[in-house]
Amino acid sequence: MVQPMPVTIIGGFLGAGKTSLLNHILTTATDRRIAVLVNDFGAINIDAKLIVAIEGETVSLANGCVCCTIRDDLLSEVFKLLESAEPPEHIVIETSGVSKPVAVVETFSNPAVLGLVDVVGLITLLDAELAASEDAAYGTLAYDQIATADLVVINKADLVSPPALAALRARVTAVAGRARIVTAEHGKVPLALIFDEMQGPSPLRPVSGDHGEDHSHMFEAWSFRSERRWSFNALQRATEHLPTDIYRAKGLVRLDLPSGDYGVLQMTGRRAWLRLCQPDEAGNEPATEPATELVFIGKRGATTDEELAAHFENALTEATAPSAPVHIVTDLRAFNVIFA
Known part of the structure; x- marks a missing residue:
């Protein structure tokens, strides 16, 4: 079974720091092939030393990324x-500052791409200085951008x-519902919050060593392992x-599952999803019985392995x-169970 291409969508109002986040991604994701789709890549300050070719609307970078x-x-x-010929490992899409990012998510519900791509996160950035101003006006658009996000990044927190x-x-918590909220400066967040950092059950690299960016004072990683079998109901809970x-x-x-x-x-952020697979697809030998192994990233001190x-x-x-309600699968996309 071919694994779907993971897609991350980045939204936020004008000036929130979307381009800063993209610059951070392109200059630090040195071991991944990433494709970044933007309305105008000319706004991205790409180091000339990284550029290996410019062909029409595409900039190819020395680290394997394309913009x-x-x-x-x-x-x-x-x-x-x-x-x-060399497809990326992950696609990042920057939406316009005056658009509704959820509309881009809906684009990928098109039957033509089901099973080919998976939207693994909708991240919305917010300008802390502007949003904290008493004179700031919040329209329907800004509300929608935050309310539909899986992860809200309050950027420019140092201001x-x-x-x-x-x-x-x-x-933001009152508006964003179940969305997770993280603060950042200059759009710099650990790449592990955006990209897959695991192959099968292998553990994440320590957050503090994430491509030279020391986030150890802000973020922490934990793990959980179990030999027991899990139902959809238990995972949802x-x-x-x-x-x-x-x-x-x-x-x-x-x-x-039988x-x-x-x-x-x-x-x-707030959205969890499950892609069904066979053990050998997850990097295990077909004859082995892999255990449940999960890795989590969050604010330092948020929990412990024991908790x-x-x-x-x-x-x-x-x-x-006996009294537990049964989880009913209502959204099955390319053999993915969506816990919305």
């Missing part, structure tokens, strides 16, 4: 990338006082009630209780 301009048809550009930042975070300061999760899940399938679980273990074991116990 393309979206002109007319987003799906057409995505198909070009998928069919290229406001701690009390103002706390007040802004409370306002476990992911829905994680601490809100856990922003990202991924790993292999041993399921209780088919023997396993699942690759991902979580970005996560207790949380997941409790969810498993609650899900098997």
